Amino acid sequence: MEIETILIHSCENNPLGAVGTPIFATSTFADAARHGYSYTRTSNPTREALEKTVAAAEGGRYGFAFSSGLAAEDALFACFDKIICANDTYGGTKRLLKTCYSASFCDVSDENALSSALTGTYGALVFAETPANPLMRVTDIGKTAAIAHAHNAYLAIDNTFLTPALQRPLSLGADAVVHSATKYLGGHHDSVAGCVATSGESLAEKLKNIINTKGNGLSPFESFLIKRGMETLALRMKKHCENAEEVFRYLKTRRDIKKIYYAGDPENEGYAVNSSQSSGAGGVISFEIDEEKVPEFIRSLKLIKFAESLGGNASLITHPFTQTHASLSGDEKAACGITKGLLRLSCGTESAVDIINDLERSANC
Ligand SMILES: *Cc1c(COP(=O)(O)O)cnc(C)c1O
Numbered sequence: 001m002e003i004e005t006i007l008i009h010s011c012e013n014n015p016l017g018a019v020g021t022p023i024f025a026t027s028t029f030a031d032a033a034r035h036g037y038s039y040t041r042t043s044n045p046t047r048e049a050l051e052k053t054v055a056a057a058e059g060g061r062y063g064f065a066f067s068s069g070l071a072a073e074d075a076l077f078a079c080f081d082k083i084i085c086a087n088d089t090y091g092g093t094k095r096l097l098k099t100c101y102s103a104s105f106c107d108v109s110d111e112n113a114l115s116s117a118l119t120g121t122y123g124a125l126v127f128a129e130t131p132a133n134p135l136m137r138v139t140d141i142g143k144t145a146a147i148a149h150a151h152n153a154y155l156a157i158d159n160t161f162l163t164p165a166l167q168r169p170l171s172l173g174a175d176a177v178v179h180s181a182t183k184y185l186g187g188h189h190d191s192v193a194g195c196v197a198t199s200g201e202s203l204a205e206k207l208k209n210i211i212n213t214k215g216n217g218l219s220p221f222e223s224f225l226i227k228r229g230m231e232t233l234a235l236r237m238k239k240h241c242e243n244a245e246e247v248f249r250y251l252k253t254r255r256d257i258k259k260i261y262y263a264g265d266p267e268n269e270g271y272a273v274n275s276s277q278s279s280g281a282g283g284v285i286s287f288e289i290d291e292e293k294v295p296e297f298i299r300s301l302k303l304i305k306f307a308e309s310l311g312g313n314a315s316l317i318t319h320p321f322t323q324t325h326a327s328l329s330g331d332e333k334a335a336c337g338i339t340k341g342l343l344r345l346s347c348g349t350e351s352a353v354d355i356i357n358d359l360e361r362s363a364n365c
Contacts, residue, residue: 003057003165004234010056011049011227021049023224042212046220050227051195054185057164057230058177058197062204064211065195065218065226069160069180070096072194073127075216076156076178077101079206080125084108084117086139088132088336089158090180091325109139111147118151129158130167131263131274134286134320134344135337138263138270141277145173154203160184160311165237167278175200183311184283186229187236191222236313239349240283246352247345247359248285254363256293258341261286283347284310286320291340294319296362298343303350303358310346315355318344 001009014022024045032038037045047065055063066072070092077083077096083103085093097103106113108128118124126148130139141157148155156176157169163184169177179185181193198204211217218226241264248262263274264281274281289297298306304315308323318324320338328338347355 006056007053007165007233008231011052014049021046021224021227024220026220040220041215041217044217044220044223046227047218047223050218050223050230053227053230054179054181054195055197057233058159058170059164059168060170060177060197061199061201062207063195063197064204064207065181065193065223066211066216067194067218067222068192069178069182069194071216072178072180072196073158074100075207075210075214076176076196077103077125077127078210079203080123080154082121082124084114084121084124084126084153086128086132088135088137089127089129090133090160091320091327093127093129093158094332095327108144109137111143114144114147115151118148118153122152124148124151124153126153126155127158128155129161131161131270131282131284133161134261134284134318134324134342136261136263136268136270136284136286138268138274140273141167141169141172141174145175149173154200161284162278162280162282163233163237165234166241166280166282170197170199172277176203180311181226182309184237184240185233185311186226187233187312188225188229189309189312189314191225193218193222193226195226236349237280237282240311240347241280243347243349243352243355244281244283244285247347247355250356250359251285251287256289256363257287258290259288284344285347286342286344288339288341289343294341294343300362301358302361303354304345310344312346313349315348315350315358316346318346320344 029037051063086108106117145155154175157174160180176198179195262285
């Protein structure tokens with residue numbers, strides 16, 4: 001089946017033939033021996049409906065749903081003794097790794113850097129985002145997986161930015177996929193959630209045990225929201241991509257925009273790799289303006305909200321320096337190219353004309 005169909009039909013054994021996903025708002029279950037459910041921390045049919053959908057969408061055998069994207073990453077990281085993380089990732093991922101784990105950081109796209117970070121390790125996890133937050137740097141998933149596997153390591157990809165509608169890392173060689181389902185999977189700015197998909201049986205056993213032990217699984221109601229959001233994921237991603245393409249063409253005409261970072265830009269360093277491993281560039285574009293113009297630029301916008309997050313129907317703009325990547329030190333920000341003049345725009349599913357008209361208000365700042 002194609003992804004559009006999988007997203008709608010991958011979990012259909014609902015009681016009474018319910019076509020929508022029932023919300024099992026219950027903490028506990030009687031007669032556990034008869035149907036296999038005992039307590040919602042351990043498992044819940046609504047969460048399982050989402051987990052099956054995530055697994056099917058990513059082409060994996062197992063899916064897991066957590067209370068946030070970071071909770072999903074935390075569960076995954078807890079399964080490994082050694083973690084090697086890409087330099088470019090969501091700021092919260094770095095904070096999690098630095099606070100709670102012994103992790104090292106390197107440019108995972110640099111074959112020598114990754115090989116030397118892996119030398120002497122066994123069973124390590126390599127973790128990368130592609131395209132990465134917020135400069136849209138692209139990592140070659142197949143190549144990175146091959147290097148990881150040659151060192152008896154595993155590769156996990158944060159697929160939040162492109163989603164399985166555009167990119168399926170497991171089919172390219174990755175061992176696990178992570179999502180902030182808060183973003184495109186949910187898609188409506190109404191819930192915080194995270195997911196992991198994998199085909200690895202022993203990794204799946206560990207994750208299942210972690211959900212039961214730590215109690216970080218997603219609630220039935222939130223599971224329902226993300227599952228419902230995913231039914232329209234392929235449709236929405238198409239519109240996000242089209243809008244970003246048009247916004248990119250508009251931004252290129254603006255003299256006050258000094259640099260544009262967009263995976264769909266043929267001049268982007270990672271364009272060829274991204275085109276070879278995905279069917280789109282997603283809806284996020286970062287760009288740089290004069291840093292003193294940032295406050296006025298943001299104030300001039302009426303439709304596009306100045307708010308953290310991305311991937312929902314409403315267009316959002318963020319200032320990574322003070323928001324998503326605020327937890328990084330000055331040196332780290334400089335190393336990742338996160339300047340005070342950098343803005344990240346998540347193109348929603350509104351009309352591209354209205355998004356561009358809104359951006360045009362800032363042209364005379
Ligand atoms: C938002 C985000 C996260 C963290 O997810 P939460 O749901 O906010 O915990 C992780 N990775 C990426 C790429 C993100 O954009």
